[in-house]
Amino acid sequence: MEYIRTEQLKKKFRRFDENGEEAGSTYALTGVDMTVEAGSFVAILGRNGSGKSTLAKHFNALLTPSEGSVYIEGLDTKDDKNVRAIRSGTGMVFQNPDNQMVSSIIEEDVAFGPENLGVESREIARRIDESLKRVNMSAYIHHAPNRLSGGQKQRIAIAGVLAMRPKCIILDEATSMLDPQGRADIMDTVRELNAAGITMIMITHFMEEAAHADKVFVMDGGRVIMSGTPREIFARRDEVMAAGLRLPMVSELACRLKEEGIDIELPILTEEELTAAVLQAVD
Numbered sequence: 001m002e003y004i005r006t007e008q009l010k011k012k013f014r015r016f017d018e019n020g021e022e023a024g025s026t027y028a029l030t031g032v033d034m035t036v037e038a039g040s041f042v043a044i045l046g047r048n049g050s051g052k053s054t055l056a057k058h059f060n061a062l063l064t065p066s067e068g069s070v071y072i073e074g075l076d077t078k079d080d081k082n083v084r085a086i087r088s089g090t091g092m093v094f095q096n097p098d099n100q101m102v103s104s105i106i107e108e109d110v111a112f113g114p115e116n117l118g119v120e121s122r123e124i125a126r127r128i129d130e131s132l133k134r135v136n137m138s139a140y141i142h143h144a145p146n147r148l149s150g151g152q153k154q155r156i157a158i159a160g161v162l163a164m165r166p167k168c169i170i171l172d173e174a175t176s177m178l179d180p181q182g183r184a185d186i187m188d189t190v191r192e193l194n195a196a197g198i199t200m201i202m203i204t205h206f207m208e209e210a211a212h213a214d215k216v217f218v219m220d221g222g223r224v225i226m227s228g229t230p231r232e233i234f235a236r237r238d239e240v241m242a243a244g245l246r247l248p249m250v251s252e253l254a255c256r257l258k259e260e261g262i263d264i265e266l267p268i269l270t271e272e273e274l275t276a277a278v279l280q281a282v283d
């Protein structure tokens, strides 16, 4: 079943000159056709300014198309009466952990979303416990956010979204300000939530994260220029590089070993695969 469908989605923004006068407009999205299956784990890649965040904001009706359409579970995002259902079904987590904390106690922070949805207080308490548990942060319920690491703050932000019982969570470069441990913890959380049935959409500059996805979309110039499984995408090294991206480190290493004459079959996506392939090649 489809969770998201976009049809020839275009988004135009007004441009302003140095005097603040309107100076025409530019297209941030130039015709995006894509579908995201319910329950899947999707990665969206693309160089800076390629349109990833603009696209993601169409998935929970924060933005609506200038041309074309976006449907969430069949609901047209341009129809005002659908917006509430769309917003409550899809949550977003952004880049900066410090901009997403709204209160001085974790518990209140996680309660913010369901309170706004008008959920009654006993149910909110239940959801806070459940959400913090799912991101492995139960011990911090009465803590202040300012003492947490970046990765812990992002997990609290995810808990805040979970407390609204979403069907889909979008992480827009949510790991980009984190250290390797923080990133690994977020990745574990993402995979667990996806395994529990939540559609996960991860916008990222880390190819290693995209390697875990069911499906990868590569954007450039406001459109999707490549889509497929990570294995399909990272087999197309030249196109990936032309889009301003690189291969996961282990895939790149495998390519170079092959160039040096070691007989391994590409693409390689994991350390285990590379180890096995090299051992076989030198056997």
Ligand SMILES: Nc1ncnc2c1ncn2[C@@H]1O[C@H](COP(=O)(O)OP(=O)(O)OP(=O)(O)O)[C@@H](O)[C@H]1O
Residues within 6 Å of the ligand: 013, 014, 027, 028, 046, 047, 048, 049, 050, 051, 052, 053, 054, 055
């Ligand atoms: N509100 C806005 N008004 C005008 N132009 C915008 C607006 N938001 C985005 N843009 C422009 O649209 C294009 C795509 O921006 P977007 O933020 O979607 O890219 P991105 O792929 O998320 O980039 P990054 O990797 O830097 O986050 C850029 O040229 C950007 O300057």
Ligand SMILES: [Mg+2]
Residues within 6 Å of the ligand: 052, 053, 054, 172
């Ligand atoms: Mg962005």
